Amino acid sequence: MPVEPSQLTLDDLGTPLSDVTFCVIDLETTGGSAATCGITEIGAVKLRGGECLGTFQTLVNPGCAIPPQITVLTGITQSMVLPAPRIEAVLPSLLEFIGDAVIVGHNVRFDMSFVQAALERDERPRLRNQSLDTVALARRLVRDEVPNCKLGTLAERLRLDHRPSHRALDDALTTGDLLHLLIERAGRLGVTGLDDLITLPKMAGHAQASKLRLTENLPRSPGVYLFRNAHGDVLYVGKATNLRSRVRSYFSGDERRKVGALLRETVRIDHIVQPHPLAAAVHEVRLIHKYSPGYNRQSKDWAKYVYVKLTLGETFPRLSVVKETKEDEGLYIGPLSSRSMAQRVIEAIHTAVPLRRCAGRVGRNPSRSAPCAAAQLGVSMCPCAGGVDPEEYRRVVERTVRGLTTEPDLLLAPLVARISVLADEERFEEAADMRDRADALAGALRRQRRFDRLRNAGRLRLELPGQGGAELEEGRLVRAWGPGDVFDDEGVIIGKLFAEPATLPPLDRELADELNCVAAWLDRSAHQLSLGHCDGIFASALPQLPSFAPKGGLSQPGRDNERTNA
Incomplete structure (x- = not known):
């Protein structure tokens, strides 16, 4: 599929690394546990755009003895820290220095564990700044150039300007040099923004990491992406609210076997930007229907969808499963x-x-042969064997039609009663089976209502504050616009909001996935949506359908539970 080339906007690029303020921090402590040990020295360096904006350094009285081996390692003695301030007195100035910068450390989790513990003891809120670990980055970017990723080894082998000395400020300055070098190396992999740099360590050792270059031109916008092989065949189609982040996540340690196989075959990744997530989701469905990619599971089998049909054109209607619908008197439920x-x-x-x-x-003139097994058990009528009053059967059919359209309790209530009887008799497996039947019926009716509600609405225009909107025609997306786009409104036109449901022809099975996608978006966004136009019926006054799913959830086939992935 041809993809329109486009220049990335500043928003698409994310926060450029040259604009990010980093605060490199290093601590010296009396031991390895933040719960039982104290801080003896803090060093920090603030960096942005390759320049040093300032430094912070202070000794800290840990309130406990410094073990001799720590003094040998760092050179910090008890007499040096005795006149120093306690950590409670240092925290205000340290927090002011850090501000909202991205916190960087060589094994940043260790340093931050002591800072967070000190904040908790002083009854201050925890730091919520983003953080970056140069150990993890070094393992990702320079591991094959050095025997290990200790700070001293990296400084020597990579010829950094500073050298660590187990003193906080020296080590922080060295870590700052290392950060600049790692950012330069990361740029060769297409890393230009902060989010890319933070997620890069998770891609360590990925067998297909070299293919990250395929993601270089992906924007941070809603849209769909297509993985293609060497022949140009579409292997997989997906949707995303942030194309760049979503596609790059496939390289960040996703160990699913299918993902590995997909990436091995992929030589090109195309994308199509959409104005907002609904347009992306609908476009994904349409592309899956068009290409039937081998690595997609959901929406690919739409041609196998079926209907439940009640054959109302007969004297004695019955239920059947059919693949196609006809212009007849039958009542169709589906597609399923x-x-x-x-x-x-x-x-x-x-x-x-x-x-x-x-x-x-x-x-x-039906024969008087023996009735079928179900009739012999007393659970069904059997007009084939004769003796069934057509008027009595008509009333049963009428009850069924009402249960499938406007009065679902006519069908669900007997199932609920049967579940209760079986449970009272401790026939729990049979009760669970009956519950599953009830859940299947309620789910099918719920799905039918979602389709009918959208189709009865006719032309429908909806907007989300600050997020754009969409125009639907009988449930199909015909137009979408993003935040900031101007819609030429002809005036607010509202049709009936509540009315008796109309009789609609069966829904084409090719449209089921798309309408499910739109309905799911409506459900998620209902509390924010504003209605701009409706020339049909947007809802009905039908009673709510119950849920029979057991606690923990009962998975249903199909796309009712939106999502999908390789």
């Missing part, structure tokens, strides 16, 4: 994502109402 799911829905309906289960046509 699999034949097994559709069969589960039929089992639930059969449990609630005694519709016939035999598949043959019933003539005007």
Whole structure:
């Protein structure tokens, strides 16, 4: 698919590293545990754009004895720290020096554990600054050039301007030199922003890390991305609110077998910027339908979706699973994502109402042969064997239609009652099976309502404050705009918000995934949406459907639970 070339904006580039303020910090302590040991010295250097903005250095009275081995290592003696301020007195000036800078350290977790512990003891809030560890960065960028990643080794082998001495300021200055060198090396991998630099260590040792260059031109915008192989075939399609961050995350230690295989085959990554996440999600569905990529799982099998049909054109209607819809009198539920799911829905309906289960046509004069097994058990009518009053059967069908459209309790209440009886009799496996049937039916009806609500709305225009908006036509996305885009509003036009549901023709199965995607966005954003135009019915007054999913969740096939990935 051709992709329009575009120049990245400043927002797309993220925070350029040249604009980031770093605060390199190093501590000397009486031991390795922040819970039981104290700080003896603090050194910090503030850097931005390759320049030193200032330094901070002070001895600290740890309030405890300094072990001899620590004195030998650092040269800091008890007499040196005795007149020094306690950490509680140092914290205000240290926090002011750090400000909102990104905190950097060589094994930054160690240094920050002592700072955070001191803040907690002084009943101050913890620091929330972003942090960067030069040990992890060095392992990612220069590990093959040095025998180890100790600060002294790196300073010597990489010929840094400063050398560590186990004194806080010297070590902080050396770490600052190392940071500048590592930023330069990271630039060769396409790292230009702070977010890229922070996530880079997670990509350490990735077998396909050399392919990071494929992500160099990805913007930090909503859109879709396409992984392609050497022949140009689409391997995988995905969506993202931040294209650059999402695609680069595949290189950050994702150990799923499929991801490794995908990256091995990938030689090109295309992208298509979209105005906001809904447009990206819909475009993803359309591209998956178009290309059927091998590494996608969701939305790829739309051609196998099926419907549950109630054959209302017959004297004695029955339920069946069909792949195609017709312009007939039948009532269709769906499309549903699999034949097994559709069969589960039929089992639930059969449990609630005694519709016939035999598949043959019933003539005007049905034979008086033996009834089918279900009829013999008393759970269904059997007009094939004769003796069934058409008027009585019509009432059963009418009850079924109402249960599938406007009065779901007509079908769900008998299932709930049956679950209760089975549970009381301690037939728990059967009760769980009955619950699953009820959940399948309620889920299918809920899905149907989502489709019908969107289709009944006609042309619908919705906006999210500060995020743009979308225009829908019977549920399909026809236009989208991002924040700052101007929509030429012809005036607010509102159709009916509540009305009796209209009778709609069955939804084309190719559209099911897209409408599910739009419905999920509406559900997530309902509390923020403003309605700009609606020339149909945007909702109905139907009763809410219950959920039968057990605690912990009951996974349903299909795209109701939005997401997908290789």
